[in-house]
Amino acid sequence: MKNVTDNFIISFLQRFNDYPFDVKLRGKTHHIGKGNPTFIVNLKEDIEGRELLTSTSLALGEAYMKGNLDIEGDLFHALDHFLGQMEKFSTDQNKLKKLIFSSQSRKNQEKEVTSHYDIGNDFYSLWLDDTMSYSCGYFKTETDTLYDAQCNKVERILKKLYLKKDMTLLDIGCGWGYLLIRAAREYGVKGLGITLSREQKKKFEEKIEEEGLTGRVSVELMDYRDLEKCGRTFDRVVSVGMLEHVGREHYELFVKNIEAVLNPGGLLLLHYISALKEHPGDPWMKKYIFPGGMIPSLREMIHILSDHQFYTLDVESLRRHYYKTLRLWDQNFNDHRTEIEEKMGTEFTRMWDLYLSACAATFHNGIIDLHQLLISKGVNNDLPLTRWY
Numbered sequence: 001m002k003n004v005t006d007n008f009i010i011s012f013l014q015r016f017n018d019y020p021f022d023v024k025l026r027g028k029t030h031h032i033g034k035g036n037p038t039f040i041v042n043l044k045e046d047i048e049g050r051e052l053l054t055s056t057s058l059a060l061g062e063a064y065m066k067g068n069l070d071i072e073g074d075l076f077h078a079l080d081h082f083l084g085q086m087e088k089f090s091t092d093q094n095k096l097k098k099l100i101f102s103s104q105s106r107k108n109q110e111k112e113v114t115s116h117y118d119i120g121n122d123f124y125s126l127w128l129d130d131t132m133s134y135s136c137g138y139f140k141t142e143t144d145t146l147y148d149a150q151c152n153k154v155e156r157i158l159k160k161l162y163l164k165k166d167m168t169l170l171d172i173g174c175g176w177g178y179l180l181i182r183a184a185r186e187y188g189v190k191g192l193g194i195t196l197s198r199e200q201k202k203k204f205e206e207k208i209e210e211e212g213l214t215g216r217v218s219v220e221l222m223d224y225r226d227l228e229k230c231g232r233t234f235d236r237v238v239s240v241g242m243l244e245h246v247g248r249e250h251y252e253l254f255v256k257n258i259e260a261v262l263n264p265g266g267l268l269l270l271h272y273i274s275a276l277k278e279h280p281g282d283p284w285m286k287k288y289i290f291p292g293g294m295i296p297s298l299r300e301m302i303h304i305l306s307d308h309q310f311y312t313l314d315v316e317s318l319r320r321h322y323y324k325t326l327r328l329w330d331q332n333f334n335d336h337r338t339e340i341e342e343k344m345g346t347e348f349t350r351m352w353d354l355y356l357s358a359c360a361a362t363f364h365n366g367i368i369d370l371h372q373l374l375i376s377k378g379v380n381n382d383l384p385l386t387r388w389y
Contacts, residue, residue, distance in 0.1 A: 009046065009049070013041070015085075015088045016082055016088060017033040023043060038073065038081075039071055039073030040072035041071060042072055047059050054092045055089075055090070055091050056091070057284040064350060079361040080365065083362050084364075104250055112291040112293075113197065117199065117200060121202075127332035127336060128332075131154070133150040133175070134176075135175070139321055149328075158182065159389035160267075160269055163189055168191070169189045170234040170237045170238070171192070177193055178207075179238065179240065180193050195222075224254055224257050232261060234261055234262060236266060241271065244294065251300065252304050265378055265380040267376055271370070272301075272371065273295050274368065276298075276369070277297055278300060281295065285355070302373070309377070311376045313380075315373055316372045317371055322363045323360055330360065333352065
């Protein structure tokens, strides 16, 4: 039976032959691809064939997390190789239906979101920059640090929103609040941030008080679905990295709630991970990192926005910026790896390192993208004719 299993694993991995690598299993080395190997997959235990066929990403991801699979060489390089051939992965959606298509009820989505963002502010502060920005940065130059890139990103967003003093700005999925703090400080706007994360809200409230912005900036625990009945309206709305948690069934509901609170002629900026085509998502990522996460395609969002008389003014891809952001996050993560492992455990640490490197590889290969959409509610003829930002 062992030989049969060995043969299946090796024959299965033979499909990923675009670039050369070796596989070590039971003291034997198997070469895959043509040329000298650039990394080695070291299999310490069998991976069942049925697991590989049900979900290649789950089978290989779980094996790596548990230390049953290791990479001799650079982890990112190996993932860049495998994820550049994702069309060769096997996924049985029928067997994984509950995982891939989880409930999009309020209660379940809140649970899914908090499972990722309420791990602890102290954990995130170890590898994010001082702005505590957990989204794609914007690198103006090759020498920009992660902090520079996050400041650049926020500056770019605020310029795109064409803010003026005393305008009202809503941030849906506000994170730890850096964008709203800066908008209030530099443009004199009045801001509201909404989030489902108690950890983020707590940190944001502390920052508001430190900055002396009480009464000008506030944060609430609120589901986007409650915006329509909140009784407030805003001149500008921004959402950075939150749309990915909404779910395909609710994109229109998300847009309807923004429509209800955005003043006529107001601007909306959506910053979100996108895809070329509609896809239900990766099983490993959904099980361990972003439960319920769903990546919208660019075309479906523009279609839904158009149905609600939102005019798309500008579309910008920041895919390569996110690749660079993730590489720097992973570098920071590994610089603090011992501390993280002591705090969170070995399996979690391997899982998170895998997540950051895998995301970098998917952006590098164009499997996913990052788009910023600038949109107006109805026609706005008061904006500059050129890309003022």
